[in-house]
Structures are given as structure tokens and as C-alpha cells.
Amino acid sequence: MDTSRKAYYLTQRKPGSEVSAEIAAALAASSIVFRKIDGKYSKALLIRAKLVFDFANNHRGSYNDSIGAGACPFYCDFNGYMDELIWGAAWLHKASNDQNYWNFVKSNILSLESTSNGGSFSEFGWDSKNAGINVLVSEGVMNNPSNENPFVPNANNLICSLLPNSPTKSVTYSKGGLLFKVGSSNLQHATSLSFLLIVYARYMQANNKVVQCGNVIAKPSDLTNLAKSQVDYILGNNPLGMSYMVGYGQKYPQKIHHRGSTLPSIDVNPNHMGCRDGDKYFQSSEPNINELIGAIVGGPADDDSFQDSRYNVSQSEPTTYINAPFVGVLAYFK
Ligand SMILES: *[C@@H]1O[C@H](CO)[C@@H](O)[C@H](O)[C@H]1NC(C)=O
Numbered sequence: 628m629d630t631s632r633k634a635y636y637l638t639q640r641k642p643g644s645e646v647s648a649e650i651a652a653a654l655a656a657s658s659i660v661f662r663k664i665d666g667k668y669s670k671a672l673l674i675r676a677k678l679v680f681d682f683a684n685n686h687r688g689s690y691n692d693s694i695g696a697g698a699c700p701f702y703c704d705f706n707g708y709m710d711e712l713i714w715g716a717a718w719l720h721k722a723s724n725d726q727n728y729w730n731f732v733k734s735n736i737l738s739l740e741s742t743s744n745g746g747s748f749s750e751f752g753w754d755s756k757n758a759g760i761n762v763l764v765s766e767g768v769m770n771n772p773s774n775e776n777p778f779v780p781n782a783n784n785l786i787c788s789l790l791p792n793s794p795t796k797s798v799t800y801s802k803g804g805l806l807f808k809v810g811s812s813n814l815q816h817a818t819s820l821s822f823l824l825i826v827y828a829r830y831m832q833a834n835n836k837v838v839q840c841g842n843v844i845a846k847p848s849d850l851t852n853l854a855k856s857q858v859d860y861i862l863g864n865n866p867l868g869m870s871y872m873v874g875y876g877q878k879y880p881q882k883i884h885h886r887g888s889t890l891p892s893i894d895v896n897p898n899h900m901g902c903r904d905g906d907k908y909f910q911s912s913e914p915n916i917n918e919l920i921g922a923i924v925g926g927p928a929d930d931d932s933f934q935d936s937r938y939n940v941s942q943s944e945p946t947t948y949i950n951a952p953f954v955g956v957l958a959y960f961k
């Protein structure tokens with residue numbers, strides 16, 4: 628590939644706190660994973676997480692502004708970077724037990740809550756971390772009334788916005804049972820919210836809690852059953868009998884919107900291809916030449932129909948932010 632694949636970096640003068648703080652969160656979380664299997668590596672991850680967090684926090688700014696069109700219009704940081712800073716601090720607190728990070732979370736969460744677009748308890752994805760923060764922090768404060776606000780009430784509100792029989796449900800369900808939320812690539816919501824349902828159910832179980840949604844009482848098993856129904860739908864238990872994971876099951880998407888899957892390999896076609904030379908493969912009515920095994924696509928419409936067309940990007944495009952949370956969900960059910 629010789630079309631431009633320009634890479635970007637951040638500096639003190641051109642910062643991107645949302646990206647840096649998200650990296651700090653990932654490093655801190657990884658340090659927990661490696662603690663028992665490789666102590667030295669785990670420590671290195673934690674030290675680096677702290678440095679990256681300081682960089683994000685001391686040099687505040689949005690990657691929107693620092694790298695411009697390289698990130699936005701496709702992946703604009705719509706809701707600001709305070710949620711990522713709190714998310715980074717919450718993971719650092721979990722990884723290090725350092726009170727400074729807890730103080731950061733406590734003293735900033737209310738300012739996040741009060742902003743019009745930052746405080747949405749039901750959002751969790753590549754932009755907004757709010758619901759993730761509330762669920763993550765709830766683990767440590769569920770039986771601690773002086774610290775539970777606003778995390779546990781917000782996480783409970785999230786659960787009540789999802790459960791099909793909740794009076795405050797704000798998502799919808801298709802006839803076939805798939806969760807739908809406003810915005811494109813709907814399976815990103817079904818996978819990431821299923822992940823949060825499972826995590827929260829485990830914290831509820833450990834603390835002997837239920838969630839009260841009006842007069843409906845939700846037990847941990849109600850949350851995991853809902854997540855299971857989403858997994859089963861995604862893997863083929865749906866009106867079309869279609870698995871939305873490429874290569875899994877009898878019937879799965881054949882024309883996904885993905886360059887490497889659509890174009891012939893350089894082994895098959897060693898000649899130079901110019902930028903538009905791929906159009907004929909894109910426009911072809913044939914299945915993709917290469918199967919991107921394991922990729923989950925954006926998924927069906929809310930009437931359970933699916934076009935399997937490269938032109939229908941929000942249905943046929945696979946993304947890391949659909950697959951990544953699904954790995955956690957599958958690991959749980961395995
Ligand atoms: C990033 O750009 C988008 C689109 O213009 C805008 O809505 C958003 O407020 C910007 N975010 C920040 C943190 O400046």
C-alpha cells in the first residue's frame with residue numbers, strides 16, 4: 628500500500644488528553660493482568676501508566692485541535708477529555724491503590740456530571756467513558772454509602788435504562804431481541820453494554836445487591852441473561868439465522884466493508900494498484916476475496932434485516948470497538 632498512511636504524535640505543545648489518558652488507562656489495566664505472571668513487566672506498565680497520565684493531565688488539550696483532520700471528522704472527540712482523565716485515574720487507582728488517583732476521580736466526577744454532554748450515565752464507547760467509569764468505580768464503593776455517589780446510582784440508572792422490563796428503559800429491542808441504541812454500527816452498543824452488564828452483575832453478586840428499577844427488581848442473573856441473549860443473537864440465534872461474526876457458523880456476512888478483505892492479496896496480484904484500482908473489487912457483487920475471520924460487523928437494522936452490502940457501511944463494517952468488548956463477554960461465557 629503506497630497511499631498515505633500518515634501517523635501522528637502528541638507533544639506538550641500539541642497535546643491530546645483523551646488519547647493519552649486512554650493509553651494510561653490501558654497500561655494501568657494491563658499492569659493488573661500481568662501482576663501475578665510477570666511482576667517486573669507489571670511494574671514497568673504501572674510506572675509508564677503514571678507518566679502518561681501526568682502527561683495527559685499536565686498538558687491538557689484535545690487531539691481534535693492538535694492533529695485536526697487526521698482524527699476529526701471521523702473520530703472527533705465529541706464529549707471532551709475529562710471523562711478519559713477520570714477513566715485513567717480510576718484504573719490507576721485500581722492498579723496502584725494510590726489515594727491521589729482516587730482524589731482525582733472524586734474531585735472531578737461532579738464537574739463531568741454537570742456538563743451537558745459529558746454526564747450521560749448510559750454512554751460507553753470509543754468517545755464517552757462515563758458508564759465505564761461508574762461501573763468500574765462501583766466495584767470498590769458498592770457497600771460504602773459515603774463514597775457510592777454518584778457512581779452506584781448512575782450505574783444502577785444504566786442498568787435500568789437497558790433491562791427490557793424496566794420502566795425507565797431507554798434502549799429498544801428488535802422483534803428478534805437485539806438491543807438498539809441511537810447511532811451507527813449498532814453492534815458496538817450491544818457488545819459494549821453486554822460487557823458492562825456482566826461486569827456489574829459480578830459486583831452485585833459479590834456485594835449481595837439487587838438493582839431497583841421502579842417496581843422491578845433486577846438480580847445479577849437478569850443482567851447476565853440479557854447479555855447472553857445478545858451474544859446468542861450476534862452469533863446466529865436470530866430471525867435470519869445469520870452470525871454477525873465472519874467465519875463463525877453456517878451463514879455470515881460475505882461483503883464486509885474492509886479494504887484488506889475486499890482486495891486481492893499481493894501474492895495473487897503482484898502488480899502495482901493505484902488508489903482507485905480497487906474500485907472494481909468494491910463494486911463487485913461477489914463475496915470478498917479474503918475472509919476476515921472473527922470480525923464482527925455493524926449488524927442488522929432494527930427490523931432484524933441485513934443487506935450484506937459493502938455500500939451499507941454502518942451494517943457491514945467491522946471495527947475494533949465492536950470486537951474488543953465482545954472478547955470480554957465471550958471469555959465470561961466460556
Ligand atoms: C471536537 O470536534 C467536534 C466536531 O467539530 C466538536 O463537536 C467537539 O466539541 C470537539 N471537542 C473538543 C474537546 O474540542
Ligand SMILES: *[C@@H]1O[C@H](CO)[C@@H](O)[C@H](O)[C@H]1NC(C)=O
Pocket residue numbers: 928932933934938939940942
Ligand atoms: C442500510 O440498510 C438499512 C436497513 O436496511 C437502510 O435503512 C439504510 O438506508 C441502508 N444504508 C445504505 C447506505 O444503503
